[in-house]
Amino acid sequence: MDTIGTWLNFVGTLPSPSDGSATPEMPSPSVFGLYAQRLRDEVFHFLVITLPKDLEARHPQQDPSSDHSGRDVLLQIYSRVPFEMFKSAVESPTFVFG
Numbered sequence: 001m002d003t004i005g006t007w008l009n010f011v012g013t014l015p016s017p018s019d020g021s022a023t024p025e026m027p028s029p030s031v032f033g034l035y036a037q038r039l040r041d042e043v044f045h046f047l048v049i050t051l052p053k054d055l056e057a058r059h060p061q062q063d064p065s066s067d068h069s070g071r072d073v074l075l076q077i078y079s080r081v082p083f084e085m086f087k088s089a090v091e092s093p094t095f096v097f098g
Contacts, residue, residue, distance in 0.1 A: 001051065001073075005080055011040045012082060044088070047081065048095045071097075 014036040032039065055070030074097075078086055089095055 001054070001077070004046070004051075004077055007043050008081060008085075011043050014039065044085065047078075047085070048089045048092050051077065052095070052097060
């Protein structure tokens with residue numbers, strides 16, 4: 001959780017996959033090759049499945065005296081996610097929130 005911002009910035013710098021129809025030129029090769037998409041998928045999986053589960057954001061706050069609930073922390077993290085990734089995460093059928 002502490003490094004999610006760094007991971008989001010990192011996958012944001014990776015070249016997007018292309019089917020070749022947008023530009024006739026060859027896409028510039030990435031150091032990560034085929035693993036670039038896998039890295040994106042793993043970060044997305046973390047945001048949609050692992051993080052809400054770890055923060056127990058699916059359940060209401062049990063202790064009202066605590067300063068931060070899992071939902072609050074999740075919302076703080078999601079506020080830093082690029083919009084397209086946030087939209088995909090919220091629309092994902094695997095994302096369960098409350």
